[in-house]
C-alpha cells in the first residue's frame with residue numbers, strides 16, 4: 001500500500017536505542033490515540049547490522065516498515081519501502097548522490113521499492129545528530145523563501161515527496177506556516193518531523209497541510225502529551 005494515503009503518523013524506531021520488543025510495547029501503548037500508519041526505521045549513528053532487529057520488527061507488526069536511511073549499510077530485505085533521501089538542504093555530495101550510488105545496486109538486488117524524497121533540514125534551535133553526521137548546515141527557520149526555493153527545485157528534479165526535518169530532539173519543530181507554504185507551493189506529499197511532542201501538534205500539522213507527521217523521541221520516552 002502506498003504510504004501517503006490520507007493523513008498519516010509514522011513512528012520512528014531507532015534500532016540503536018530500543019529492542020524491537022520494547023518499541024512494539026510503545027507502539028501498542030500509543031496505537032489507539034495516534035493511529036500510526038507506518039513504522040519508520042532510522043538512526044543517524046549506527047552503521048552496523050540492524051537487519052536482525054528489523055527482521056524481528058517486521059515479523060511482529062502489521063504496519064508497513066519503511067527505511068529512513070542514515071547510510072547504505074542499513075539496507076536489508078525486510079522493508080516495504082526505502083525513502084531514497086537526498087539531503088537537499090546541504091551541500092555535501094555524499095548525501096546528495098554518493099550514498100545513493102552505493103545503495104542502488106543493493107536496492108535492485110533486494111527488489112526494494114523506493115520513494116525519492118527531498119530531505120530538508122530546517123534549524124530546530126539545537127545542534128542535531130543529522131547536522132553533525134552529515135556535516136551540513138540546516139536552512140534558517142526564518143527564511144521561508146529559501147525553504148520554498150529548495151522544495152521547488154525538488155519538484156523540478158522529480159522527487160515524489162518532501163521531508164521537512166527539524167532534527168531528532170529539536171527544541172523548535174518546523175513552523176506550521178512553513179508546512180502550509182510548502183504544500184501550497186509544490187503539492188507533493190509533505191512529511192514533517194523533529195521535536196513533535198503532543199497530539200495537538202500532530203493535529204496542527206495535519207491541518208497545516210502535512211501528509212505525514214513523524215514522532216520519535218516522545219513515543220520512545222513514553223512521554224507524548226495529550227495521551
Ligand code: 1GP
Nearest residue numbers: 168169193194195216217
Ligand atoms: C524524525 O527526527 C525526527 O523526522 C524524529 O524526531 O525524535 O524529535 O521525534 P523526534
